[in-house]
Amino acid sequence: MRKLVKKYLAESGLLLIGILWGLGFVSVKIGLNEGMNRFYLTGLRFLGSFVILFLLFRKRMQKISGDDLKAGILLGVIQYFGYFFQTYGAAHTTVGKNAFFTAINVIIVPYIFWMLNKKRPDIFSFSASIICLLGVGVMSFDSNMNLAHLNEGDILTIISAFFFAAQVAYTGYFGKRVNPLNLVLIQMIVGGLMFAVTQLATSGISEVTPLHGKTLIAMIYIIVFSTAIPMLLQTYCQRLTTATRASILMSTESVFAPVFAFFILGEMMSLRVALGATLILFAVIVSETKLGLVKEEDLETLK
Numbered sequence: 001m002r003k004l005v006k007k008y009l010a011e012s013g014l015l016l017i018g019i020l021w022g023l024g025f026v027s028v029k030i031g032l033n034e035g036m037n038r039f040y041l042t043g044l045r046f047l048g049s050f051v052i053l054f055l056l057f058r059k060r061m062q063k064i065s066g067d068d069l070k071a072g073i074l075l076g077v078i079q080y081f082g083y084f085f086q087t088y089g090a091a092h093t094t095v096g097k098n099a100f101f102t103a104i105n106v107i108i109v110p111y112i113f114w115m116l117n118k119k120r121p122d123i124f125s126f127s128a129s130i131i132c133l134l135g136v137g138v139m140s141f142d143s144n145m146n147l148a149h150l151n152e153g154d155i156l157t158i159i160s161a162f163f164f165a166a167q168v169a170y171t172g173y174f175g176k177r178v179n180p181l182n183l184v185l186i187q188m189i190v191g192g193l194m195f196a197v198t199q200l201a202t203s204g205i206s207e208v209t210p211l212h213g214k215t216l217i218a219m220i221y222i223i224v225f226s227t228a229i230p231m232l233l234q235t236y237c238q239r240l241t242t243a244t245r246a247s248i249l250m251s252t253e254s255v256f257a258p259v260f261a262f263f264i265l266g267e268m269m270s271l272r273v274a275l276g277a278t279l280i281l282f283a284v285i286v287s288e289t290k291l292g293l294v295k296e297e298d299l300e301t302l303k
Contacts, residue, residue, distance in 0.1 A: 010240035014249035017230045017237075022256025024226030025095045026264050028087060031218040037207040038087045041219070043195030045083075048223035050188040053231060062179050064186070071174040072186025075167055079187055080194040082163030085156045092153025096258030096269050097139065100277040101157040103254040106247065106284045107132045108165035116173050128287035135279030138272060149272070184231060247288045254281060 031041045090098045107128050110121035136158070140150035174183065199208065211219055238246045254277070261267040269277070 006240055010237040011245060011249060013233045013237035014241065014246050015252060017233050017250050018252030019256050020225050020230050021250070021253035022099065023260045024222055025090070025099050025253070025257040026260045027218040027221045027226060028090050029095050029098075029261070029265065031215055031222070032087070032091045034213075034215045034218070036215055036218075037199060037203055038091060039195050039199035039202065040208055041222075042083050042087050043192055043199055044219055045222050045227055046079075046188045046192030046195065048219070049227040049231070050185060050192055052224065052228040053188070054185060056232075057181055057185075061181055061185070064182050065178070067174075068178045068182040068186065071170075071178045072183050073190055075170055075174075075183065076187035076190025076194070078163050078167045078170065079191045082160050082167060083191065083195075084198075085160035085163065089153040089156030089160060093151060093157060094258075094267050094269075094273075095261035095265065096267060096273065096277065097154055098157050099254040099257035100139075100280050101136070101154055102161055102164065103251055103280055103284055104132055104136070104158060104161040105164040105168065106251060107287055108162055109168050110287070112166055112169035113172070116169060122290075124290045125287055128283040131286060132280055132283035135276045135283060137276075138279060139276030180235070184235075248285065251281075251284050251288075254284075 028041065032038060086098070086102060089101075093101075107125070110125040113119055114121055140154065171183070234246075234250070258267070258269055258277070262269070
């Protein structure tokens, strides 16, 4: 009974991550709408989260090995490009499309695993890819089959999904070779410093301005509630349930993001976008659950 309660609490924590991440898309949009430089915003996000996590876990850190350092730097660089394109895209598209196009990364992960581990994706992964492409097509093409509804922000977000998929795949690849806490902290500091250097190289310090009003509230939320707390919750909660359940619960960010955007920013979602988003979400479910046609314990051995 106690074990069951722990499992439900853990899965509630993972659902909370989806909610926090969903609102995080809105917070990023608010920061960008208020004129924050995207590199300044994202650099603060990771450097601030690094400071919080380092202060909380510094006593639990182990000596950083060469493998920790190499894996952390690689993942930090991949993370940098993922957020580079996602945040750039967020400035030029809606919160809902930014979230749903980001969710495509779940469909891409099996193909990167294929390259890393020579493990061919199953029929469900291939089917999910087709459904996902249909969803992207519905959101992008008009009745004359012109790419009238796919803008610069959408394309940049789709590119970011490939980097996020690589981050997930390489994290799994390095998982048993490195210390997880060291890996998280190294990739955060690497990503944060890369954004700081990019900010200084492109805009100097002229756009590094004090935070106030909406930008201050948005950054506090992004650093604490959309990055640091989800990282803590994921580290603890994911151990108490299956990877499949964890993936599905956390992918609800793409559902919560447009809901929060509607109530906070007044963003409306057209029927076309809603249909395309539904297909993308269904593709994620197919990819992760195999529609219940594979036993859950067997699913974990497939991952």
